[in-house]
Amino acid sequence: MPEQIAHQEVANSLNEWYGAILKRDKWTATQLRKEIEDSLPYMTKNQNILLYFNLIESRHKLLMEEYDDSGKILGNIETIKALEQVTDEVIQYYYYFFSGVYEFYQKKYIQAIRFYRQAEAIIDKIPDEIEVAEFHYQLAMAYYRIDQHFFSINHAEQALQLFKCQQGYVEKEIYCEMIIGANKLDMRNYTECEKHYQNALRKSIQAEFTFSESLAYFNLGLCYGRQHLYPTSAEYFKMALSIHEHKSSTVGMKSMFELAHVLYKDEKFEEAQEWHKKGLYEAEKGGEEEYKAKFIFIDGLYNTKDALSMELALDHLEDQKLWTDVAELTLDAAFHHKKKGDTLLSSHYFEKAHYARDQIIRLMEGLN
Structure with a gap:
């Protein structure tokens, strides 16, 4: 025995x-x-x-x-x-x-x-200081997702300093850099945002962390996309997707969505539709209802002009209380229609974006 x-x-x-x-x-x-x-x-x-x-x-x-x-x-x-x-x-x-x-x-x-x-x-x-660091790291990510940027940065910086004091947690340092960069991106501080993402990329390459390297490329794609540098943005998303570990993960499907989105904005419709098809297939295969809705929305906006499917997609995101995503998509739609000279639809989506932002504030009030 x-x-x-x-x-x-x-x-x-x-x-x-x-x-x-x-x-x-x-x-x-x-x-x-x-x-x-x-x-x-x-x-x-x-x-x-x-x-x-x-x-x-x-x-x-x-x-x-x-x-x-x-x-x-x-x-x-x-x-x-x-x-x-x-x-x-x-x-x-x-x-x-x-x-x-x-x-x-x-x-x-x-x-x-x-x-x-x-x-x-x-x-x-x-x-255990590493456990405390992990706590701050996770809380930073949650606050980021509801647009509480100062809270998120505060917790991410605490986590970063704690991880730096311990050996063997370089990858966690990288993720902290990326959270801080993501917050700076939403605050439109593009110079600081790019600095954090480049730090993350450099550390990832040095340590041969291919997955975090791919995430750095993905985030740089977001950074350049927000600055309307669409060709540069698209190249970074493609660099992320060239790494197998990234492409085969759920983040790969997100990269396909963002790549299709910037290609649509850059009026490269044929290539956009190719990535749209690939990404939607991955979303359906993985049961990713959030991204299915997002793919349907941008398809309606730039391709099919199917207003009903767009509204149903937004309804799904709103039901899940994904107000940050609703605000981002409807703001894109508002500017797209404004550029086309359709003031009625532009106003409609500006109002939806404003409503979504109000819901984020209400969620925080409920939390407090």
Whole structure:
């Protein structure tokens, strides 16, 4: 009969597993998960360690883009917490934090922030600086998605400084640079935005992180697109898509959308429609309803002129409370129609953009 394993030893392995997840090292994370799972039947009994395993498992599922499975695990943990009356504050912290990460991946950004705030109330019980850095990083991303740029930058800078103090977290530094750059982009500070994205690109190339390199190209594409430098923007999106790991991920489908969009704006309609077709296929295959709606909207705007399909696409985005995306798309539509001299449609979309911005403010008021 195999020898019993002390639960403290399993706890150390769980921390190692979580560390691999934070570094996005899928291979190591998968290997450690298998080793730990095999050891659990021989572990000395400890309910908190089993809960901790399930919490890390939920985070592992997010890394592997198995979102439904992650949600199911968190639902089961919520039931166990209530039944067992778990009081361990570290377990409580990870439950709230991972629930926030899950809600973020579900694009429920306000709910994510609510969970993060519950985690923040007990974060002083977490002695690990890397964990604190990861918390600030995730909160920065959530605030960015609801246009709270100063909050987002503040948390991203805190995360960046903490990651810089530790060895082995260069990729996390890169992602922090990109979050700060994204906020500067929305604030129209293009010089600062480009500086952060170029820093991210340089560090990615030096460290041979091909996926973060592709994200840097993607973000530079967004930066130049916002400045109406459409040919340059398109080239950067193509550079991102030339990297297999990027093209085969959900971010690849987003690059196809952005590439099609800037090509439409640059009046390269034939090439735009080719990328539009590829991107819509990927969105349908992956069940990405948000991006299906976006593809339908820009197709109606630049190609089919199908006003009904455009309105239905906006309805879907509004139902999901993706007000930032609604504002961006309708503002593009407003300027497109203004350029064409159609003041009626231009006014219609300007009003929709204004309404979407109001909803972002209301969401923040509800959060506070």
